[in-house]
Amino acid sequence: xxxxxxxxxxxxxxxxxxxxxxxxxxxxxxxxxxxxxxxxxxxxxxxxxxxxxxxxxxxxxxxxxxxxxxxxxxxxxxxxxxxxxxxxxxxxxxxxxxxxxxxxxxxxxxxxxxxxxxxxxxxxxxxx
Numbered sequence: 597x598x599x600x601x602x603x604x605x606x607x608x609x610x611x612x613x614x615x616x617x618x619x620x621x622x623x624x625x626x627x628x629x630x631x632x633x634x635x636x637x638x639x640x641x642x643x644x645x646x647x648x649x650x651x652x653x654x655x656x657x658x659x660x661x662x663x664x665x666x667x668x669x670x671x672x673x674x675x676x677x678x679x680x681x682x683x684x685x686x687x688x689x690x691x692x693x694x695x696x697x698x699x700x701x702x703x704x705x706x707x708x709x710x711x712x713x714x715x716x717x718x719x720x721x722x723x724x
Contacts, residue, residue, distance in 0.1 A: 640673045679706060
């Protein structure tokens, strides 16, 4: 009898629990103060984590490799703006697709703005 009641209770609770599972539980992105030394727009999209995989060529004084960024972005964000300086960037990709990007003029103090188009990719914990 106990087994039957448990199964019945689980069956009745399943629709209610599944309704809760479809709710967007992402926390809102808290506002950050404006940084006058950066081109970034953290209220639209921001970097959460950086992972580097680099190989050093000491004779030529070059580091080469990949940088993986985990980002969070608002649902309506179309791009993320990063600060770069003296980097040769070949390809930017995210979630299996190549993403278009541009690098603006270098101003000496902040470096240059690198704007990556998100192209409708998922907005929370997106990897570039």
